[in-house]
Amino acid sequence: xxSTQPVTARGRETRERIIRAAAELVAxxxxxxxxxxxxxxxxxASKSQLYHYFADRDDLMRAVARAVTDDVLGGQTALFTQLDxxxxxxxxxxxxxxxxxxxxxxxxxxxxSLAGQLAEHDNxxxxxxxxxxxxxxxxIREGLERMAARGELRPDADPRALAQRTLTAVQGGLLLTQIxxxxxxxxxxxxxxxxxxxxxxxxx
Amino acid sequence: xxSTQPVTARGRETRERIIRAAAELVAxxxxxxxxxxxxxxxxxASKSQLYHYFADRDDLMRAVARAVTDDVLGGQTALFTQLDxxxxxxxxxxxxxxxxxxxxxxxxxxxxSLAGQLAEHDNxxxxxxxxxxxxxxxxIREGLERMAARGELRPDADPRALAQRTLTAVQGGLLLTQIxxxxxxxxxxxxxxxxxxxxxxxxx
DNA sequence: AGGTAAATGGACCGTACGGTCCAACATGCG
DNA sequence: CGCATGTTGGACCGTACGGTCCATTTACCT
Numbered sequence: 317x318x319s320t321q322p323v324t325a326r327g328r329e330t331r332e333r334i335i336r337a338a339a340e341l342v343a344x345x346x347x348x349x350x351x352x353x354x355x356x357x358x359x360x361a362s363k364s365q366l367y368h369y370f371a372d373r374d375d376l377m378r379a380v381a382r383a384v385t386d387d388v389l390g391g392q393t394a395l396f397t398q399l400d401x402x403x404x405x406x407x408x409x410x411x412x413x414x415x416x417x418x419x420x421x422x423x424x425x426x427x428x429s430l431a432g433q434l435a436e437h438d439n440x441x442x443x444x445x446x447x448x449x450x451x452x453x454x455x456i457r458e459g460l461e462r463m464a465a466r467g468e469l470r471p472d473a474d475p476r477a478l479a480q481r482t483l484t485a486v487q488g489g490l491l492l493t494q495i496x497x498x499x500x501x502x503x504x505x506x507x508x509x510x511x512x513x514x515x516x517x518x519x520x
Numbered sequence: 521x522x523s524t525q526p527v528t529a530r531g532r533e534t535r536e537r538i539i540r541a542a543a544e545l546v547a548x549x550x551x552x553x554x555x556x557x558x559x560x561x562x563x564x565a566s567k568s569q570l571y572h573y574f575a576d577r578d579d580l581m582r583a584v585a586r587a588v589t590d591d592v593l594g595g596q597t598a599l600f601t602q603l604d605x606x607x608x609x610x611x612x613x614x615x616x617x618x619x620x621x622x623x624x625x626x627x628x629x630x631x632x633s634l635a636g637q638l639a640e641h642d643n644x645x646x647x648x649x650x651x652x653x654x655x656x657x658x659x660i661r662e663g664l665e666r667m668a669a670r671g672e673l674r675p676d677a678d679p680r681a682l683a684q685r686t687l688t689a690v691q692g693g694l695l696l697t698q699i700x701x702x703x704x705x706x707x708x709x710x711x712x713x714x715x716x717x718x719x720x721x722x723x724x
Numbered sequence: 725a726g727g728t729a730a731a732t733g734g735a736c737c738g739t740a741c742g743g744t745c746c747a748a749c750a751t752g753c754g
Numbered sequence: 755c756g757c758a759t760g761t762t763g764g765a766c767c768g769t770a771c772g773g774t775c776c777a778t779t780t781a782c783c784t
């Protein structure tokens with residue numbers, strides 16, 4: 317039995333509630349530490365509702381992966397529009413670091429964290445996360461391309477590579493932040509990525 | 521009942537066999553996908569042997585984390601000694617990328633992968649992994665410091681930050697490699713890190 | 725050789741978990 | 755209004771799993 321898409325408004329709310337509850341629990345305890353009964357309880361739903369809207373546990377986790385990527389990306393949309401200026405890039409980086417301070421360096425990147433837990437086990441989830449990273453990288457790349465279009469980047473600068481490296485700095489920096497419980501790790505990593513972008517600007 | 525250290529050679533072999541089996545299974549199926557019965561079967565051991573040498577499942581996973589970090593670091597010791605030359609750095613980076621090709625971009629970094637699965641669940645495991653990252657970063661930093669001692673780095677260059685950023689490039693690059701199933705992601709990330717080091721050299 | 729401690733085999737236990745099933749209830753549509 | 759379909763409650767099931775226990779065998783030491 318594949319998962320069913322809700323038809324009524326009530327159904328949509330239920331499905332939504334389940335995903336949200338599952339995402340919260342996964343963030344708190346990890347994929348392995350989250351049982352369907354935990355989800356059921358927090359979502360105030362019944363077992364049949366879970367299996368009405370999701371084929372099985374993996375299907376639910378795939379939906380969680382999608383919701384989490386949407387959340388992570390959604391939380392940055394305002395900052396994404398400013399990624400075509402040095403100040404905008406700085407503001408974006410500062411916000412990421414501030415968030416890690418607020419979270420006391422716990423949890424790392426929700427996307428990266430899920431990657432380690434799902435990528436090798438469920439290919440669908442892997443693709444979902446890959447899509448999230450693509451959107452993230454695209455946002456950075458497009459900012460840099462706008463800078464380039466205004467002639468602020470040297471002709472030999474490669475916005476694609478710069479964006480990819482910035483994203484690896486984010487992910488690597490968050491991993492070190494998480495393991496070392498030190499938000500400064502992300503700060504240092506992002507400083508390096510921004511320095512590379514600064515170095516690619518045209519001489520004034 | 522805490523874990524017992526083996527006294528006889530036979531005991532040490534058994535403990536070793538259990539850890540190796542567990543590490544293999546964790547690499548193949550992840551922490552959550554590895555049951556103690558799986559470990560028992562592959563290690564050709566009995567249940568009582570598991571609980572003779574390890575307090576519980578978490579204790580075993582902590583030992584796995586240690587073994588895995590030792591493996592990852594051990595596989596690079598030869599390359600670590602050459603990290604004080606540009607060619608040595610290149611060779612090291614090439615080896616990491618080649619390994620990802622061999623693994624068909626699966627699994628990511630064993631340390632980073634375990635981080636996502638263990639860090640938030642078991643603090644002891646987190647510290648074990650943090651220690652592994654520290655040793656890794658130290659190896660890079662010491663290479664750079666040898667370069668600096670020979671006067672090949674500009675006085676304002678910061679070997680600590682350069683090493684940390686290189687490690688984040690490795691980890692971030694491996695994460696993207698894993699999720700996108702594309703070893704080139706690591707290559708691009710490492711190229712960026714090495715470029716930063718090249719830029720910190722003294723002018724010839 | 726004999727005694728002590730380590731090491732081992734494996735039966736056993738409780739339960740938490742993913743998943744199934746069906747009857748009851750809501751809801752939209754003609 | 756009434757039927758069809760979507761939605762919900764929750765009892766139920768099988769088992770896989772982490773963990774316990776004890777009797778037996780093996781190894782080390784004097």
